[in-house]
Amino acid sequence: MNNPEERPKFNPFAGPEIEKAIYTTKSQSEIWTACSFGGDDANKAYKLSFTINFDGLLQIPAMERAIQTIVNRHESLRAAFSKDGLYMSIFKELSVGIKKLNLSNLDQKEQDDAFEKYKDQDAHYIFDLVNGPLIKVGLITFSDTKHSVVLTVHHIICDGWSIGIILQELGIIYSAIVENKTPLLPELTAFSTYANEEQSFLNSNEFVETEKYWLNMYEKSVPMLSLPTDNPRPSPRTYESGRSDFRLDSNLSLAVKKTGLSVGASFVTTLLAGYEVFLYQLTGQSDLVVGVPSAGQPTNGMDNLIGHCVNLLPLRSNPTPTISFIDYLKKRKTELFDADDHKHFSFGQLLEKLNVPRDPSRIPLVPITFNLDLGMTDGVAFSNLNFELINTRKYFENFEIFLNATGSDSNLVFEWSYNKFLFSPETIKKMMESYVEVLQNIVTDPSQTLEQITFQDYTSIYSKLNDTEVVYPNLSLSELLSKQAEISPNNVALEYDNTKITYYDLQIRANQFAHFLTAQGVQSGDYIAVSYPRSPELVYAILGIIQCGAAYLPLDHEYPAKRVEYMMEDSAAKFLVTSKALSLTLPKCPNTLLIDDAMASLDQYPTTKLPVEVNPENVLYLLYTSGSTGKPKGAKISNRNVVNLLFALENAPGIKETDRVPFISTISFDIASFELFFPLFKGATVVLPDHETSKDGTLLYEMLEREKISLMVGTTTTYVMLCDAGWSKKLPIKIWCCGEPLPIPVAKELLKRGDELWNLYGPTEVTIFSSCKHIKSEETLISVGGPIANMQYYIVDEQLNLLPPNTVGEIAIGGVGVGKGYLGRPELTAQKFIPNKFSTAVGDIMYLSGDIGKLLPTNEVVCLGRVDHQVKVRGHRIEIGEIEQALLSIDGIKSAIVLAKTDILVAFVTVNSEIINELEAVRIWRNELASQLPAFMLPHEFHILDKMPTTLNDKVDRTALLEYKPNAESKEEYTGPRTDQEMLVAEIWEEHLKKERIDIFSNFFEIGGHSIIAVTIVVKIQKKTGIRIPLSAVFQNPTIEEFAKLLNK
Structure with a gap:
């Protein structure tokens, strides 16, 4: 038996006598693969089942003969498949064991229950694709004149058209048997003929x-x-x-x-x-x-x-x-x-x-x-029987x-x-x-x-959602905070560096700062830029500005000079309030007011409030957000907007005068305004950490414990940083999460660490937060809840029609919190701040958020991402067009697209000429971008492409770019197999993927692999090693390095 020709050939069809074996068709191979990948549930999904309900005297033996005759007549109904799914074997004979169930002795309910139980068992039956049979028949008797035949076949041998043929032939054959006649059946075509014709077609010009x-x-x-x-x-x-x-x-x-x-x-x-x-x-x-x-x-x-x-x-x-x-x-x-x-x-x-x-x-x-x-x-007709055909429920x-x-x-x-x-x-x-x-x-x-x-x-669904009207005071924020200072003068308002400042003292300093600003020429309606480290002096300055009826423009002192210069020019800020040290790094402003000088002379100014009545419609602050044209845009938020927000959240999520709230956000982030004003509105304490503490998870966690923080507002990224830094035990703290999506795993961890967890949502343009949701441990889907007091939410399509629950559309937001538009951008304001067609109030405006979401049947909204190319990364809302414009300003870059992947930014560029040293080029680009953009807008990855992929409309295909991964083969570095198992897997992959070599970290599906090749590989592995690995493992372990580890288990 040493001669290979004398050795018995492998026979995949060992078992019952085989009439013939043919190649499976392409469609059959795909079903076989799907069942192999999906397991038993996929096998159950690929079933066809129908029920024939008969009324009349059914002759059961005749029906049994008719069914067996059809099986004998058609090859497919006698088929099974080889273990690799490549061949279909036709058994010479196949006896169909018809399961007979007599329910005639049961009452109607018992019959119904028994029949349902049979159909349930039938639906859960798993066909054996290798050994067969792939057809199953049940005959149920309810009475002498009521019967049902349930015929179930695997889809790999039968299709919908075939069900019609089975029904036609069953009627002809049954009727002929009971009438003692020869059935007049049409001429038959063997399935093997069809399969052979398909093979020929695959090699034809027509197939090409x-x-x-x-x-x-x-x-x-x-x-x-x-x-x-x-x-x-x-x-x-x-x-x-x-x-x-x-x-x-x-x-x-x-x-x-x-x-x-x-x-x-x-x-x-x-x-x-x-x-x-x-x-x-x-x-x-x-x-x-x-x-x-x-x-x-x-x-x-x-x-x-x-x-x-x-x-x-x-x-x-x-x-x-x-x-x-x-x-x-x-x-x-x-x-x-x-x-x-x-x-x-x-x-x-x-x-x-x-x-x-x-x-x-x-x-x-x-x-x-x-x-x-x-x-x-x-x-279709059955002799002396009435019948009804029903597709059995899958x-x-x-x-x-x-x-x-x-x-x-x-x-x-x-x-x-x-x-x-x-x-x-x-x-x-x-x-x-x-x-x-x-x-x-x-x-x-x-x-x-x-x-x-x-x-x-x-309309009625949204009317219920938006039934949020609540009365709130017609006051400016400054007047509101002054009233609270009168109510709780001895409460501690600010704590900083072991210093405690009461509401009384804070009000005195705010009043004096307002008088100082007025003396310098600040007037109601002015825009005043502020850039100063987190400190009591910063709070004095802000409260002084708003008491004057002016609006403050927060400038992060870590922003690039060019960005700060643009915001100063675009806002036409009348004054810049800063420190002597920062003034040396900020753009020159002829009206620069140094807080150092102001504090030295503050005692010479009156301690009483300014005799200025501030209109609640006055702009309170101007906050610049990323802009699609490459330049940031200034969103105007009024006193009324903020006052409504404070009252809307007063009770839920709620705040008490005993609460201690940290002011940790950078002042250019809209959350910072809330961290400051919300506690001061209720007589609570604002705790001001130094800059280093606000950025360091370990120091921040130590502060939470040391300062007995009871309410904290932060982004998901901040809370993850705290957990990573060692926050593990439960604290008496109310956690407010905002600024970016709250994943369920993070929510579950936070629920272990605090008393309450709230998810808050809202674009800058509609005043920080416009909805909130109390998160419980049993949540399976994190929503943003419903609109807060005096706010309205709508899910709309492109034509601004209301969409039904569970339908994805753009989130449009109306109500008192909608801001006053963008400074100096009338066209953009008109595009985004539009008349509220759903409101009966004259002049009501709603904001098109650019966020996509859906309304749940529970009247809660789920936010699902961005409609346009604006993204959020680690809590920062970014218009990626601004980054793209900055990239295009760099010499040598021809085109640029920036995308967000999970929590990082990825830049794709094409260049005008060949890049010799890509690493050096990327370094230069990073430095150039850093001079124009803040750190959170800098791409983490750069990919240099020959050309951008395009859509059918010849637009850049951003979806294709999202799926882009550098081909491991194209890298200079190559990691070859390191173990015997990796060598075996690599050898088989290279053979069937037709590659000279494959990096062990290359993804099977990204280097030409697909399900049919995966089938061949799994079979080959089993032949070589005797180890049977499920086909689904290729999906779950798509690299040589991962797949080879399975051979050790």
Whole structure:
């Protein structure tokens, strides 16, 4: 047996007698791979099941014979698959063991329960793809005249078209048996014939053209449909599903068909176009992909073939606001005809070529499918029996939503199968109602534009959300704080460096500083720049400025000189209040007032308040935020804005006069104003740490304990810094988190360390905070709560229509806290601060935040990110256009895009000429940027590209850049295998990926790997080592270094 030719060849089909073995088709291979990756739940998801309810005297032996005859007749129903999924074996004989269940002795409820239990067990049954059988039949008897046949098959051997063939042949054969006749069956085509024809097609010029068609469709970008879900997508994704059925009004159904026929569009095309419009309205996305199954039997002239011959066509569409529905329908009719001409191309083949980035929480490219199964029972008859066909409810589903339209034109039923983890039945019901409303809209007036086709009026939902009206005093902030000083003169207002300053003393100093400023020429309405370290003197200056009726402009002394100079010039600040030391580094201002000099002469000024009545509408402070044009913009916030905020939060989250609050934020951050004014408004104590303490987690934690801090306002980054620095024990402190998203893991840690945890949200333009949420330990989704007193929230689409709960749109904010716009930017102000169309009050304004979010059914809002390219990094809101403009000002840089990845900024640039030393170039760029931008706006990573990727509209594809990772092969450094296991894995990967060498840190899917190659690799590993590694491990361990470790376990 030493001669290789004498050795027995490996036989993957050992077992029952095999009639033949054929290559699996591409679509079958993809299902096999999906089941291998997804495990048992994926296997359960790839099932087709239908129930035939019979009324009459069913002859059970005849039915059993008929079912066995169909199995004997069709190859696919006698099939199983090799362990590597590459071959399909056809058993010569396969006996179908029909499970018979007699429930005739039970009452109606007991019968219903028993039948449900059977269907539940059937849904959870796991087909053995290697050994078979892949068909399962149950025959349930309820009485002498009531029976049900439940037939379940794995999708890898059967498709929707095949179900119709099974039903047709079952009726013919059964009727012939009971009538003692020969069944008149159509001529049969073997599945192996179909499979061989597919193999030939794959080597044809027609296949090349078909492949080219689909690749061209997705050449420039691959959209990702983000359905609004009730829960975040888990990783890895789940398969357990629910189903809700809805019957469409027959008049509406016929009207939809008539609308389509008016332009020569089929019923399915019209329903699909309406579904795409519904998705456009639901998601706000105008680049959609919907999966539509397309049967291969009719095209190949094999109408009577049972097997898996379906391809899932990823149909891309671009519904735009201004196109009319009828024109959109005409466009889709042409596009769908074209797609049908190229339907012999599998979903998996496209994924292999596109190399779509894998996300374990999502099915790639096609999260939803739309299918039409009409006329399944046409021409079907069973001798002396009445029957009803029902698609058995699946308990597991591969797609996030699978919408199946079944029945007939005039009796259409929509079966919504959906992922139970992502959607509730109530959400699906609302989706169906919205889809029906879209259909009603389009039949009523097909000429209306897509932006005019809207869902139901959600005014009542938002009225409840925004029922926030509360009375607050018509006072300026200065007057409000003065009143508090009279109420609690002996309370400690400020603590700094072992010094305690009472409210009485603070008020005296503020009054004197106001008189000092007036003597220098400061008037109501002036803008006064302030740059000074955190100290009591800074507080005196701010309180003095606002007592004058002027507005303060906070300038961080760590900002680059160019940025400070721009803000000074843009604001036309009348004075600069600073220290002697800082004045040497700040831009020259002819009216510079030194706090050092002011404090030396302060005692010569009156201790009484200025006799100035400050209008609550006066601007209180001017705060510059990052600007998209490359220059920051100044947001104007009034006294009224801030006074409303203080009263809105007085009780919840709340503050007491015994509270001690640290003032840790830089003065140019809007939170700093709140840290100062909120305690002073209630008679509490403001604790001022030095600069070093505010930046050092260890020192800050020590201060929290030492100073007995009871309420702290900070960003997520600040709290993470504190935890990392050693904060582990519980403190009697109320934690307010703001400025950036609060992840659940961080929230859980903070809940262990404090008495209360609150999440607060609000753009600078609407006065620091506009909503809040008390976070509890059982939270599974961190929301920003609802609007605070006298504020309103709206989730709107691009046309400013209200969106329903769970639908993603832009967060628009109205109410008393909406600021006064941008200084000297009337056009931008008009774009962002718009009339509030939802308010009945004259002159009400709402602010378009640029944040995307959704309204939960609980009347809470979830913030999901940015609509535009503005981002938040470690609590700082950044307009990345400003960074891009700064990059473009650097000599040699041709184009620049900046993106936020998690909590860092990443710059992508192209250059005018070749860079010899990239590290040196990046160093120079960093230094240049540091002279123009603050530290939090400097990119952490730089990538030099040959060219920028573009979208279909020839715009820079920022999504593609987000997925960009440097190819390990292109680096000069190469890390080769270090262990025997890594050498084995590298050898196999290099062989099947056709690479000379692969760095052990290279990602399998980023160097050409895909699911089919992964299958081959796993099988090869098992043959070489005897170790069986699940296919899903390739996803979870996509580098040689990670994968090789599995061989040691």
